[in-house]
Amino acid sequence: MLLTLLALTAIAIILLRDLWSSVMLSxxxxxxxxxxxxxMDAVDVAFTEAAVGAGxxxxxxxxxxxxTPKHEKNADRFQEVALLVVCVTGGALxxxxxxxxxxxxxxxxxxxGEPASRYIDRSxxxxxxxxxxxxxxxxxxxxxxxxxxxxxxxxxxxxxLLIGRSKTQSGK
Amino acid sequence: MTSYHILRVxxxxxIPFIFLFAxxxxxxGDYGPGGGFQAGVIFASGIVLYTLIFGLERxxxxxxxxxxxxxxxxxVILYASVGIAGILKGGQFLEYGVLAHDPVHGxxxxxxxxELGVGITVTAVVIAIFxxxxxxxxxxxx
Numbered sequence: 001m002l003l004t005l006l007a008l009t010a011i012a013i014i015l016l017r018d019l020w021s022s023v024m025l026s027x028x029x030x031x032x033x034x035x036x037x038x039x040m041d042a043v044d045v046a047f048t049e050a051a052v053g054a055g056x057x058x059x060x061x062x063x064x065x066x067x068t069p070k071h072e073k074n075a076d077r078f079q080e081v082a083l084l085v086v087c088v089t090g091g092a093l094x095x096x097x098x099x100x101x102x103x104x105x106x107x108x109x110x111x112x113g114e115p116a117s118r119y120i121d122r123s124x125x126x127x128x129x130x131x132x133x134x135x136x137x138x139x140x141x142x143x144x145x146x147x148x149x150x151x152x153x154x155x156x157x158x159x160x161l162l163i164g165r166s167k168t169q170s171g172k
Numbered sequence: 173m174t175s176y177h178i179l180r181v182x183x184x185x186x187i188p189f190i191f192l193f194a195x196x197x198x199x200x201g202d203y204g205p206g207g208g209f210q211a212g213v214i215f216a217s218g219i220v221l222y223t224l225i226f227g228l229e230r231x232x233x234x235x236x237x238x239x240x241x242x243x244x245x246x247x248v249i250l251y252a253s254v255g256i257a258g259i260l261k262g263g264q265f266l267e268y269g270v271l272a273h274d275p276v277h278g279x280x281x282x283x284x285x286x287e288l289g290v291g292i293t294v295t296a297v298v299i300a301i302f303x304x305x306x307x308x309x310x311x312x313x314x
Contacts, residue, residue: 043205044205044206044207044210046205047197047205047206047210048209048210048213051210051213051214051217052209052213055213055217056213056216056217056220056298056302059217059220059302060301060302060305063302063305063306064305067308125276126275126276126279127276127279127280127283128276128279128280129202129203129279129280129283130202130203131201131202131203131204131205133205133207134201134202134207134283134287135279135283137207138207138282138283138286138287139268139279139282139283142255142266142268142282142286143265143266145251145286145290146248146251146252146255146266146286148290149247149248149251149289149290149293149294150248152293152294152297153244153245153247153248153293153297155297155301156244156293156296156297156300156301157244159300159301159304160241160300160304163304163305163308164304164307164308
């Protein structure tokens with residue numbers, strides 16, 4: 001049901017020419033994805049997706065719309081090569097997922113053995129934090145999180161370099 | 173938007189609670205959903221709301237862009253210095269167990285400080301991006 005809503009929203013975003021409606025629909029897309037993550041019991045991820053996707057991202061897109069034209073230009077002709085590339089890539093991806101274990105299968109390889117079982121068994125006494133997502137993110141895989149923080153830092157620097165400071169600051 | 177009285181009054185009432193909720197999410201990431209990333213975004217959205225209602229100049233008198241730029245790197249440096257503190261105390265990089273008298277307490281301390289670093293960086297980046305976008309649209313509108 002939620003996946004159907006997701007697909008319908010995506011189709012609507014593609015077919016619409018009015019950019020304001022597309023931005024609103026992309027906010028809805030993020031909110032439906034957040035609900036999907038909630039249904040899958042991934043609460044931390046759903047929280048982040050709702051905050052970033054349905055919140056900040058929509059505001060930033062609306063801010064961009066204030067300085068760009070409000071309607072998408074019509075494509076001049078039908079692009080056959082693009083359609084072929086998209087179909088081949090999509091077909092290859094779907095073919096790849098045929099081999100994956102079913103969602104929620106307890107015999108899936110990722111649930112067996114190290115390191116997943118070690119994290120689940122030993123996290124309460126090694127780290128002592130009730131939320132296992134935090135203990136994985138911050139302690140067992142803390143180096144990855146350092147990398148993620150650096151990526152966010154780089155994104156901020158990139159935006160400041162590309163768009164520049166606001167007029168009130170640069171006037172000083 | 174200062175002429176919209178309802179918006180102004182309600183946002184002045186709500187913004188402290190938004191900040192409080194962001195701090196709650198930041199420091200209770202250990203016990204429930206949350207942590208640095210979510211808290212940073214929520215804190216920044218409080219500032220974004222203030223900017224939308226009261227204008228960019230007033231928001232920048234509250235939080236100047238120079239302070240935001242310093243906070244960008246402060247969060248990453250805080251995170252990395254927890255790692256270096258682990259080395260200085262005899263462990264490996266980002267080993268939290270040696271930071272306190274007891275490995276479990278060390279883990280708690282380490283997780284608290286690095287989540288704070290992540291939250292500070294995310295807040296600063298989202299605020300800076302928003303200020304850049306809004307500042308640009310004001311420049312182009314003139």
